[in-house]
């Protein structure tokens with residue numbers, strides 16, 4: 001259920017930006033999700049459609065960018081992605097102490113606002 005919580009946070013941030021900018025609707029949101037993040041695009045979209053109703057973000061489109069995981073072995077400093085090795089085992093030396101460089105992110109990268117309608 002944590003998708004609901006993070007989706008709520010995104011909505012809050014987007015609404016605040018739209019209000020501060022003195023603009024009307026939010027039309028597009030660009031989200032970055034790491035490969036290792038457990039967030040699921042479809043769940044976020046599902047909650048988004050529900051909680052954005054009646055807000056400045058109603059009808060806004062969500063765009064997802066997946067960031068591939070990069071890992072670094074703490075033993076031999078070899079850097080690798082999940083296509084080359086396993087999450088917690090270095091493919092070069094077999095060591096099990098690995099630093100996660102990227103892949104855990106979840107953030108709102110940018111958003112687009114509609115021009116305010118002339119009154």
Ligand SMILES: [Zn+2]
Nearest residue numbers: 073076090093
């Ligand atoms: Zn290694």
